[in-house]
Amino acid sequence: MLLLISFSFLKASALQKTSIQLMWLDQFQFAGFYIAKEKGFYEDVGLDVELKKYNSSINVLDEVLNKRADFGTNSSSLIIDKSNGNDIVLLGSVFQSSPLILLALKDSKLQYLEDIKNKTLMISKEQQRFATLKSMLSSKGVELSDMKLIEHSYGVDDLINKKADVMLAYATNEPFLLKEKGYESTIFNPKDYGFDFYEEIIFTSKEFAKENPKLVKDFYKATIKGWEYAFENIDETVNLIYKKYNSQNKSLQSLHFEANEMKKLAYDKNGKIGTITPEKINLIVNTYRIMGAMNNKIDVNDLIYTNPLNDDFLLNDEEKRYLEKKERITMCVDPNWMPFEKIENNKHIGIAADYIKIIENKIKTPIVLIPTKTWSESIEKGKKRECDIFSLVMTTPEREKYLNFTKPFLNIPVVLASNINAPFIDNINQIKHEKLAIVKDYAYAEIFKIKFPNINFIDVVNVKEGLKKVEKGEVFGFIGSLATVGYEIQNNYIGQLKITGKFDETLDLAIASRNDEAILNTILSKAIEDIPSIQRQEILNKWISINYPKEVDYKLLIPITIFLFILVLIYRQYLLKKLNKKLLDKVKLEIQKNEEKNRILIQQSRMASMGEMLENIAHQWRQPLSTISVCATGMEVKKKYNTLDDEEFFKSINHIKKSTQYLSNTIDDFRNFFSKDKILTKINISNVINKALDLVSTTFNSNKIVVVKHLEDINILSLENELIQVFMNIFVNAKDALKEQKQEQPLLIITITKENGFLNIKIQDNANGIKEDIIDKIFEPYFTTKHKFKGTGIGLYMSKLLVEKHLNGSLLVSNKTFVYEEKEYFGAEFIISLPLENSDD
Incomplete structure (x- = not known):
């Protein structure tokens, strides 16, 4: 028991502490964070996360900027905060479409947004900053100052007992609570007024993100994993919140309602959670400008932090300093080892070259080729530290004296190439009295010479020389990698040489770096691990397309099989033609009748779909039409008071043009749907x-x-x-x-x-x-x-x-x-x- 307690303490103490300030009271709104904590998703990435509770005195932005919390959740008002000089970055948005609403009782007789003037609005100090709300109000000439504001009680009872006429609420929550109590509601939704913004945005300070990139990435990915689990397991999540995170004493039914409503708003069009796009941020920015909510310029790319979150390649400060000081990395290669690599016109080409280009881009440090004429010359330069790295190499005890190696990322079979008439060799002892060529100083050459001391190996400078000796009959065969041997045979020796054997040994190829600068190997290892498997396969497919035969010789069998197959096809075709001749005229007549009928039916069906499409188009047009209206009204008012400058004028005109283009694209989509074209x-x-x-x-x-x-x-x-x-x-x-x-x-x-x-x-x-x-x-x-x-x-x-x-x-x-x-x-x-x-x- 003591040992178990000690182990648990050591595990807990090894976790890195961090925290997030939530923007409201406990409910399904924060289910992803609860699940990530309870299911151990945070712990799996080495984090001990504190979920900081909300109260009416909390300003979430201040909590993060003053380092009382590392992360926070907030509304799209964060964009305005950024424009005002608060150096924050946005990680992701829980809601793709804001659930924020103004809520009143149906019997309050508040039919229009303008009716809430001089009424009592229940709203927290934090919520008064919400630009989504302020934009909706401003579009109808209403300001917060037009109402009596009272502090939020976090419940709907103040609407029922008439203490408040209107309250700021979430469509996913309070309307259901009112219904549970037997009251119908009136809802004013910003989306209906053209303000469809992000909500529940996860953010941190730029300083914290810069100093802790791995922590930020791990926290965010674990959080999104928590949200995915929460929506995939709603019953389990609701029960957890009901039992453990239920400071508001919500019913199971209300939590279920909130969960299902949130699920409709959380996923983007590709089925992902957390998405933030520059296009939508720019739309929100332009709307805020038109409404006069923000005047300062903002760099959207500096605001959105999604690229580092999606980038698995992260270097620590020590590694970055090393590369900055290094300035460039020198590289030695095998000058004649295609398709792996080659020096051609003083340029590095081949499989290894493609990998090096990717790595160079990742580490943002030039990798400079040191030209050599032979592999042996490259090895000598490596021993003298004239090369920092070898692009593609296999480890041996001798090389480990001066090189470090990454984990092998290419595993290539070793094969035997012989004359076209040679039999298949499945055991090297079958040719123990023959001469076999092998490239000097290659790693597998050392291995074969040790493993088969009785074989007469002939050293050659490169693959080309080895295969040339086979062609001339100077040696029985050449031992090399499947890729290089196959490449040379396909390009230079078709009909003369073939692959006649495959050995158990493989070439386990890696990048090697000088062992007196060990940090370089760590950097290269990270870079290679970060190359996706799909990209690796694309590189191999680009350069390699080789097969080697098995023991059975199919030289005669294949042509015979093909010939018989062709005969069967010819006879089958004859029978089909004979049968088709009888059916052709009859079928042709029926086809003509059916085609006309089907054309009519298809067009009728499309017309039947028109109602659905028109209803959706009307919905899609609300926001751009509202934006155009707001732009025009804003320019009219500013012109009237001589406050419209050229910059604001052209920005508004540009936004109107973009909105008009969106409307035009919608019409194009509608026309395309009814197009008669049948193009694959x-x-x-x-x-x-x-x-x-x-x-x-x-x-x-x-x-x-x-x-x-x-x-x-x-x-x-x-x-x-x-x-x-x-x-x-x-x-x-x-x-x-x-x-x-x-x-x-x-x-x-x-x-x-x-x-x-x-x-x-x-x-x-x-x-x-x-x-x-x-x-x-x-x-x-x-x-x-x-x-x-x-x-x-x-x-x-x-x-x-x-x-x-x-x-x-x-x-x-x-x-x-x-x-x-x-x-x-x-x-x-x-x-x-x-x-x-x-x-x-």
């Missing part, structure tokens, strides 16, 4: 699904439908408009069914998988399924039922037609039971299967 294009299936969801987002949001996406980035050649139309038809049918069933938590779950050469898109809802007596008829033209599928009755027929005829896929439907967040549901399941033969994956 490379599309990303996840992006297509998100576009279709965007087109129905307004009606989904109004019906509180939760969309759960399990998507993959897969590119295929297909017809984008047709796919969008298919998805829209299924989404709208699901929405209608969910709306009629009045589910407590309406769900639409979209899952992408790959199986047996097909891309499968599964779309599920929890609307209790389609009646068994009609499920086989729903793909028939003009079939409809008032219960589940309202409309013309052509949507699903057209969808099946598009998938199967135009996209060469299949569309099936069935009723299925499924589990989501530990709860069982029943509903319809549509599966679209598309061939992957044209994919990039």
